[in-house]
Amino acid sequence: MSTCPLIRLLALQIQCSVGDEKSACDWCSEHNLACTYTRETQVKKKRNRAKLRDVQELLKRVEQLESTVANSRSDSQASVQCDQNASFDIVATPVPLIQSGFSGSSRGLSDELTAVQRSTPSFPSTPINSPLVPAHNSTVECSLGQNWYCMGLPLLSDRGEQWIQSKTGQDFTFSMLRLFKCYPSILESSLPSRVPNEELWRLPAEKTVQEMAAAFFKSSLHSAFPILDENSFQMVLGRAYEQTQNASSRSGSFPPSESAARVFVMAALALMGCGDEMVRRMYAAKVQSLLGYVTEQPSLIGLQTVLMLQRFYWSNERNSSVNVLHSIACRMVCALGGHVCLPCPSGSSLAWDHDGPLLRRLFWLCYMSDKDVSLRSGQPPLLTEEHCDLTPPACFSAQSQGSYGNETQIALLSFSPHRLNLCFLKERVYRELFSYRASKLADAAVLLCIRQLDDAIEVWRSSITMELRPKLSITTRVAAPTMLPGSAEDTLRVYLQLEYHYMMTVVHTTVRRCGADSIVSGNIPDDLHSAIHSSCDISLEASRSTLDYIANSAAVLAKENATHIGFYTSVAALSLFSDMLSHPRSPRSSVWIEHLDTATRLLRSLLGPCFSERTEDQINDAVDLLQELNRLGRCAVAKAREDVQ
Template sequence: MECAPWCGSQTNTSRFCRYNAIRNFRSAIGASTIILLAHTTDFRPVRKQGTSSNNMGSNTGSRRPHSASFGLDSMACFNWMHLLSDEGQRWIESRTGEKVRFEELYALNLPWANTRRLYMETLNAGSIQELPSRFSVEGYVKQYFSSFQSLVFPVVSKSLFEKTLDLAYGPRSSFGSASARSCVYAFLAVVNLFEIGDNFQEAMDCGYFASAAQTFIVQITQEMTVDGLQAVIMLILFQYFLGDLQAAAVSVSIATRLLYTLGANSMSGVDSSGCSQPYDKNIEECHLRDLFWVCYSFDKDICLRTGQPPAINDSYCNLTLPPDYARLQDSNILRDSMSIDSHTLPLFPWDLRLSKIKSEAYEALYSAGAQRKSDSEILSSIRTLDEALEQWRVSLHPDFRPTLSFSQEMPVCANLNTQAVMLRLAYYHCVTMIHQASERGRLSDDCNEGRLSGINTSTSLAINAGTSTLSYLQTVLPVVEGECFWVVLFYAITAILTLFRNILHNPLGPEAHHHVHILREVPDLIRRIPIRKLTLGEVIHLRFLDGFTTELARLGACAIRQVQLEATGIGGTPTFVSSEEYPL
């Protein structure tokens, strides 16, 4: 199941917590824009070595975090830093004949490059309050395990968590006490985030609980316990849902070392006779295996969003799927409700089969080893991955199987739920990430006609996935739950930048005018993405996106107009043909 099981089949509403730390307008701007930077992906095959992007600078004087420098020569969604750099703006201006107006939307003197999220500013060492009463925590545990989220995020075991509470509320001198307390704080952050429970009485918000959990990271890495692993994975979940992918990626790295230490990466799930052991969440080995798959799923998704390598190396892991996984996934995604006990196989946040394809795609197309491949080898890898993705697609139940493309005229299932929506969006995103890698071959000196045909086909598939994403969102947004806001927004931005890049690259293409029209509709689309509660930071973020996408549509139209004028001899000195070919 892809992405959305955490959103579906819930009768209670949930929301994004308010940040205690939103104290002023400027700090809210800072946090919201960091989410933007985290959510946009910079996947472009490298053409040159030793080149670096223009330094954007920062208030602190420290180096800007490195993003994957893959150049603008792919169908990729180049990230905001590239667009806002001098190099990126020169490239855009050479194709549009227009001055880029991003300075109206973006000011480098604002604290937008500060990678510390606001919720981390709510707490300093020594200010941690005592845990809520054990009685109230046990109440939230009971409600969590009766919720759908406990299947999608199997981050704690009901019976094993009793031992965690014993440690957390026991003597501070006991080994593992710090990890256990961190685990309880992280659990409360997750429960608060999803508003699991009818009356959450604690005065602190989810940001406080997450901050409290994170203050124990040093002790967690020293104690190396299951409780510590649970705490870090719940922090990953929290950071991911608030769009803080940079922090989530760091947490994944910590969790990975814990997984390796505890052996969760290599557990087989079979007994000495070679038979599969029945699933039982009360058994620590089964629980550790669940934690491995949750971390693996987040890791492979985050690496495709940030461009940074995954933390988990598949070569050192047992990637055998749980018994009967495919059948249970197909049946569970169609259910409105289901009984849950310790023998119910988790759904996990993503379809594990798709997570494995994501991992293969990054390794084959975007890793350091992939940069040494010839263009023919890259195209061969693309074909192999496309076949694997198609095999996965056709294996899904027809009621929610993604179509190869989507237009607003196409019918949708009357019983459509959020799970099916997010699965389709994830499918289109994977298509884009696989096929955009072919673009690096377009500039090769030995790009013959046959190879160019393959590149053009892949490019068309990536563009089609982008238009399908936006068209599908226009149709299905009413059924998407508000807690999916940042996930949906990521898919939308990916599609937007894919289309914008194609318009500038091929302004005389038959679909260029249509793509500009799609971009002009995007501000309204973004305003309709559901969100439970808007904080000040999110309001400013949406306003920024409104202006930004409006500017992209204007620039796309300018690119078409300029090349048309040049073609008729009216435009004077051509500016479309420029030495600013593909900035890195």
């Protein structure tokens, strides 16, 4: 018996309170009717209650985030404290630490986690074999580059230092070495905190500057890095001393053109030197404090001033300051149009007194410096072939015949085809091995790039005349270069030899980045294993030859340019050290230890009153690095033997 439509309609309006589906509703029970109304069972939605396991996982994640933020803040504070002691460094803003208090409710926990995730920068988890593992040792990277790996692990990183400690059993950080310490800025150490305006702008007598300039233009430093030319220097010098007798000079207020000229002369005094290192540092500090007078508007005077100050910092191994000044110089030379080749005026083959050729010469100095800065610091190059006219100047073509006889050709030696082609090669090396795109390459692609770059380096080496051509293998019996005073050809020969070894080391040590997954699994394919060992052998031979070459000619190099000793020695020693860590039980580890011992003794024997304080500091930096890497290498060998027993 079915109910009528009215009952059905009323039933839809009646809220049935029956708990059991089989029981009749109140309406049907009261009227003794069979209840035919079927009610859908209401399913109660389960509340999203946080399980204990979920809460524990969230707590663990939040603790990880807090730890990451805390570590980031401590690193930032340490870098800020270090950068305050280094001139022209860029200070990173420390990441604020999130103060999280957790309540017992799941809602409070979720809100806290959301706040932490929104306030915390992203720190991607990078596998150990990835070349993008962050390296916090920025000072070391700024000096030695990004080509250092051991079993796929970046050596100059925090995890790399931990790996060194595990292999040697010794506490070690690269910041412990003299070469990578942060020193007080030249501005703080060379000038008092408050300098009277008149004293800040003071220059020596014009006659004194003229005598220093005459000696400088005849020196090898001017031939190696010709920022200045005599004609333009005399013009700026006259402008700097134009109003020295006026009342404006006594008050320390000058017209803009004279202010820029005075800063220019101070930078020249810091570059030229006068036998007193403290005087050079004082003028460099003045230029640093007055740099805004020459960089506000792009000009040739400003560009030359920046390049001279950069060269001073380069010789003092202030790498952070070098990089920042280099960026300013590159942007300024492009703003002036130096990246576009301008034709030489008719009737003059060089015409250095003309703005166009002088600007083009400064561009080439910036371009060559750009390649060195990018490889050593790991930062992208600023001047590349896509945006610059790299046509070799016609007035330099005579050097391709190997003629270095007259004074003009010596002054242009920095722009020889051998050096320019080497710079083109360095740009290619960075693009194919160290750019962001290159960091995504598979092992096979990396090995192919290494082989192609090796062929390109050999083509470059073969293009050099026999008198200057570098060699891969150099024995300890090779005679040291004579490098007669003013001998531009000898200077170029030494430079090409050291740069060839450096390029071979940089390219072939990168092979240690390959095979990380296979090394962990213990199953390295034979072809990959053979390719890795082949490149390692080449880089080790280049590094060994570098140490032998520097050891035999260190006295000559120190007189010419002591920066060669610290940098090239560090690169070669770190290459041998990486091999000792990777193969501590190999017989050649003892050979590398012997080479480090020999190089250390020979460099230490150079110390004496014949060198300047700056040169002695640079030699001591190299000696300190060799001694520490030698000690750690011995510890790695001893620990490997103990583990076997």
